[in-house]
Structures are given as structure tokens and as C-alpha cells.
Amino acid sequence: MWIALLGTPFLLAALWFLLKKINEKYFILSLTYRVRTQDGSPLESKVVVMPGKTRFGNNLDILNFTPASVFNFVRESTAKAKGENYLWYFLFAPMYNVVRAEEAEEIFQSTKLITKNVVYELIRPFLGDGLLISTDQKWHSRRKALTPAFHFNVLQSFLAIFKEECNKLIKVLDKSVDGELDLNQVIPQFTLNNICETALGVKLDDMSEGNEYRKAIHAIEEVLIQRVCNPLMYYNWYFFLYGDYRKHSQMLRIVHDFSSKIIQKKRELFKQKQRGEVDEFGKKQRYAMLDTLLAAEAEGQIDHQGICDEVNTFMFEGYDTTSTCLIFTLLLLALHEDVQQRCYEELENLPEDSDEISVFQFNELVYLECVIKESLRMYPSVPFIGRQCVEECVVNGMVMPKDAQISIHIYDVMRDPRHFPKPNEFKPERFLPENTVNRHPFAFVPFSAGQRNCIGQKFAILEMKVLLAAVIRNFKLLPSTQIEDLTFENGIVLRTQENIKVKLVKRSKE
Numbered sequence: 001m002w003i004a005l006l007g008t009p010f011l012l013a014a015l016w017f018l019l020k021k022i023n024e025k026y027f028i029l030s031l032t033y034r035v036r037t038q039d040g041s042p043l044e045s046k047v048v049v050m051p052g053k054t055r056f057g058n059n060l061d062i063l064n065f066t067p068a069s070v071f072n073f074v075r076e077s078t079a080k081a082k083g084e085n086y087l088w089y090f091l092f093a094p095m096y097n098v099v100r101a102e103e104a105e106e107i108f109q110s111t112k113l114i115t116k117n118v119v120y121e122l123i124r125p126f127l128g129d130g131l132l133i134s135t136d137q138k139w140h141s142r143r144k145a146l147t148p149a150f151h152f153n154v155l156q157s158f159l160a161i162f163k164e165e166c167n168k169l170i171k172v173l174d175k176s177v178d179g180e181l182d183l184n185q186v187i188p189q190f191t192l193n194n195i196c197e198t199a200l201g202v203k204l205d206d207m208s209e210g211n212e213y214r215k216a217i218h219a220i221e222e223v224l225i226q227r228v229c230n231p232l233m234y235y236n237w238y239f240f241l242y243g244d245y246r247k248h249s250q251m252l253r254i255v256h257d258f259s260s261k262i263i264q265k266k267r268e269l270f271k272q273k274q275r276g277e278v279d280e281f282g283k284k285q286r287y288a289m290l291d292t293l294l295a296a297e298a299e300g301q302i303d304h305q306g307i308c309d310e311v312n313t314f315m316f317e318g319y320d321t322t323s324t325c326l327i328f329t330l331l332l333l334a335l336h337e338d339v340q341q342r343c344y345e346e347l348e349n350l351p352e353d354s355d356e357i358s359v360f361q362f363n364e365l366v367y368l369e370c371v372i373k374e375s376l377r378m379y380p381s382v383p384f385i386g387r388q389c390v391e392e393c394v395v396n397g398m399v400m401p402k403d404a405q406i407s408i409h410i411y412d413v414m415r416d417p418r419h420f421p422k423p424n425e426f427k428p429e430r431f432l433p434e435n436t437v438n439r440h441p442f443a444f445v446p447f448s449a450g451q452r453n454c455i456g457q458k459f460a461i462l463e464m465k466v467l468l469a470a471v472i473r474n475f476k477l478l479p480s481t482q483i484e485d486l487t488f489e490n491g492i493v494l495r496t497q498e499n500i501k502v503k504l505v506k507r508s509k510e
């Protein structure tokens with residue numbers, strides 16, 4: 001017994017020593033391997049290891065998060081790291097946060113780091129294995145099949161749709177002249193109508209289910225935001241027990257049924273067309289992205305579920321992203337009268353009848369494009385993107401364990417004062433060709449970059465130019481909401497707690 005008693009401290013010391021040794025490579029209290037440098041130098045020489053509030057890494061730093069506190073937490077972390085990239089340790093995996101263009105470049109350019117991280121799993125019930133989330137061979141073949149749907153000639157055919165929707169919107173805006181206009185009330189409707197008609201080939205306003213669909217998309221996004229902010233909600237069992245699981249399922253059913261029904265109907269028309277028959281209305285149908293998918297289906301490249309996933313992906317990616325950018329751009333124009341005036345003068349060169357303005361002429365609106373870019377730089381619709389290491393891999397000279405998460409904070413990359421002096425000032429001139437010559441090629445990345453960049457970026461720029469040109473030609477925008485009034489939130493898309501408002505004054509035709 002004496003021997004056993006005397007041996008206990010020795011055993012405890014040995015255990016302590018062993019655990020300490022293990023903890024050097026394996027972060028025991030976070031149940032994950034540590035990141036190490038490839039050349040054996042101290043980790044701190046490559047990245048700031050962000051101290052957690054407790055010994056459990058950063059796990060307990062993020063409890064009770066709200067969408068606004070997530071936004072602030074990320075910004076504060078970037079500030080604490082003094083503009084360097086930084087590392088968090090969460091349960092089961094470290095997260096490497098990239099805020100510098102120089103290191104983001106390697107990730108964007110990597111042909112291996114194309115798998116999305118855990119945040120995207122939350123959207124999977126909505127988007128399935130669509131282009132945004134899928135990976136490897138499936139992603140490669142789908143991206144190849146879908147690229148023609150964004151060809152220049154296709155964009156040209158969408159221009160008429162953008163203009164029609166724009167004319168409808170201008171009539172709505174006419175009713176707000178000399179009063180306040182709530183941009184969050186009108187702009188999302190414009191972009192959702194556009195994406196619905198270009199992707200599916202149907203007018204949402206003509207469909208009895210249109211309103212229900214719109215509301216369901218909103219509700220799904222709200223649930224998503226709730227889940228993004230609470231790490232416990234990432235676990236399906238927790239979401240099932242404590243989250244809005246039932247509401248989510250109900251809304252998903254509405255959205256999925258809607259697209260599935262249209263796909264079935266379009267498939268019939270597609271087959272009729274292949275047989276050389278005229279459609280049921282005896283008129284020529286406009287091209288929709290869905291036609292490219294149906295052609296791929298006819299060649300056995302994709303099945304019904306695959307088509308549904310891609311259509312839902314387009315609807316999701318093409319709707320909120322463009323409306324967010326439009327809302328911020330209109331706000332910035334209202335707040336910067338000189339910029340608005342310069343845009344107006346540029347637009348004076350266009351034909352008076354908007355029906356006559358071609359894609360080429362929209363492309364030539366260089367200053368308006370600078371305004372959109374500067375707006376995207378300051379308020380990127382997608383504030384971060386994520387990747388994960390599917391196996392142990394070397395990133396920026398660091399060995400990341402399997403399942404390590406990577407977040408590229410586009411928001412912070414594009415506010416780096418080394419690439420954008422006075423980053424918090426709105427200066428569209430930064431994007432004039434002569435001012436971009438020496439800029440780092442990955443400093444401005446609102447549409448991501450590399451293989452997994454945004455397939456819809458040209459579509460988005462054209463759609464936004466059509467609307468901005470029409471608004472600026474018809475109205476003078478005056479400020480109502482100020483930037484300081486806004487509380488920013490990190491969802492999947494950047495948003496604000498408050499609706500954004502401007503005032504409109506009708507321009508008289510001189």
C-alpha cells in the first residue's frame with residue numbers, strides 16, 4: 001500500500017508530462033490537431049494565433065452570438081490581428097482566417113482547395129448539390145455544362161427582361177417621389193423577378209404562387225442566419241430540437257415544389273420544341289438558363305434532382321447578392337451628390353429611349369462600373385467565403401490538419417489600406433483603369449477568384465447597370481439613411497438590421 005501511495009504522485013507527474021507532450025501537437029481541450037509550420041519555424045511567424053477567452057480555444061468566445069455580433073467579432077479580430085491573418089481553434093477543427101490578398105491568392109489559385117467549409121452545409125437542404133456547394137468531379141462537369149448559360153449572347157437576350165422589370169420598377173418609384181423610399185421593400189422584388197425569368201423562363205408576377213414563393217425564400221434566409229450565428233445550430237439534432245426546423249421544412253417544400261413544377265412544365269415544352277412542334281401558346285419562347293440544363297439532361301449529363309439543385313442555386317445566388325449591392329450603391333449615390341452627378345453626365349451619352357441601349361453601350365459605362373465596384377469593395381454582398389482541407393494540406397507554408405476550415409474575409413481583404421488607401425472612404429475613381437495598374441490582382445475579389453469564382457458576375461453587373469442607369473436618369477437621389485445609422489449583420493449575405501431609405505426627386509427632362 002505504501003508503495004502504491006508513493007507511486008501516485010509519480011504517476012500523476014508522468015501523466016501530466018504525457019498530456020503536455022500530446023497537447024503540443026493535439027489541442028486536447030478543442031479535440032483537434034494543431035496547425036504547424038512546414039519549415040519548423042514558430043507558428044506565430046506565419047499567423048496570429050488568436051487567444052481564446054478560456055482554455056477551450058475560441059469555442060466559448062462565440063456563444064450567444066447574434067448576426068450583428070458575428071459581424072463585429074470578425075472585424076474586431078481583424079483589428080486585433082493588426083491586419084495579419086489569424087487562427088481560431090474551434091471544436092474538432094482550427095479555422096484559418098485570411099484577410100490579406102497575398103495569402104488569399106494561393107487559396108484562390110489552388111486546384112485542390114475547392115471544397116466548401118462547414119457553413120455551406122447549412123444551405124445544403126435548400127440547394128442540394130448545386131454548383132455553389134458541390135465539389136470534385138460533380139462540380140467540374142456541372143460548371144462545364146452551365147458555362148454556356150452565361151455566354152455573352154445569352155446575356156444579350158436577358159437585357160430585354162432586365163429592361164422590362166426596370167420599367168415596372170420606375171413606375172413604382174414614381175409613386176415615392178418627394179417622399180422616402182424604402183429600398184429593402186422594392187429592390188429585392190426587382191432582382192427576384194429578373195432571376196426567376198432568366199433562370200426559369202417564367203414571370204413571377206404572373207404566377208399565383210409568386211408571393212408565397214417570395215415569402216418562403218425570405219423565411220429560409222432568416223432561419224439560415226439564425227443557424228449561421230449559433231455553432232450549436234450546426235448540429236442537425238440541435239436544430240431539430242431547438243431551432244425553427246418545422247418552419248424551415250415547410251418553406252423548403254414551397255420553394256422546391258415551385259421550381260420542380262416549372263421544371264416539369266418546361267421539360268414538356270423542350271420536348272415539343274425538339275419534335276419541331278409549336279408551344280401551347282403558339283409563340284416563340286425566350287431562352288432561360290433552364291434550357292441549357294434540359295439540353296444537358298437530354299444528353300444524360302444531369303437528372304431531375306440535379307436540375308432542381310442548379311435552378312435553386314441560381315435563384316439563391318442571383319437574387320439577394322444583386323439586391324444587396326444595388327441597395328448599398330443607391331445609398332452611396334444618395335450620400336455622394338458629386339458621384340451621382342458624374343454618373344448622370346456619363347449617362348447623357350446614351351440614347352434617350354432605353355429600349356435602344358445595347359449591351360455594348362452598358363459595357364462602356366466606365367464610371368458607373370467604378371461606382372458599382374467601389375460599393376462592392378466597401379459593402380461586399382458576400383462578406384466571406386469558406387473552404388476546408390479534405391486531407392492534411394499545406395496552405396501558406398502551414399500544415400493544416402484534415403478538416404481544417406478556411407475563411408477568406410473578402411470584406412477585410414478589400415479594406416486593406418495597403419491596397420486601398422483610406423479604405424473607409426467611398427472613392428469610385430480607385431477603379432478607373434489608370435488607378436488599378438499596380439494593384440494586387442487579388443485585392444479586389446467581391447466575386448471570389450480562381451476556379452470557383454462567381455459564374456454570374458457579368459450577369460450581375462449588367463442587371464445592376466440597367467437599373468442604376470434608369471434610376472439616375474429619372475430621379476435625383478437624396479440622403480435619408482446615414483451609414484452611421486446602420487447595424488451590419490453577417491448572414492450568408494451582408495445585411496443591415498435597419499431598412500435603407502433614400503429620398504427621390506423627379507428629374508425634369510431638359
Ligand code: HEM
Binds near residue numbers: 319382448459
Ligand atoms: C453582386 C452580385 C453577386 C456577387 C457579389 C456574387 C458573389 C459570389 C461569390 C463571392 C461567389 C463565391 C462563393 C464561394 O466561393 O463560396 C459566388 C459564386 C457563385 N455565384 Fe455569384 N455573386 C453575385 C451574383 C450572382 C448571380 C446573378 C448569379 C446567377 C445568375 C450567381 C451565381 C453564382 C454561382 C452559381 C456560384 C457558384 C460558382 C461555383 O462554385 O462554381 N451569382 N458568387
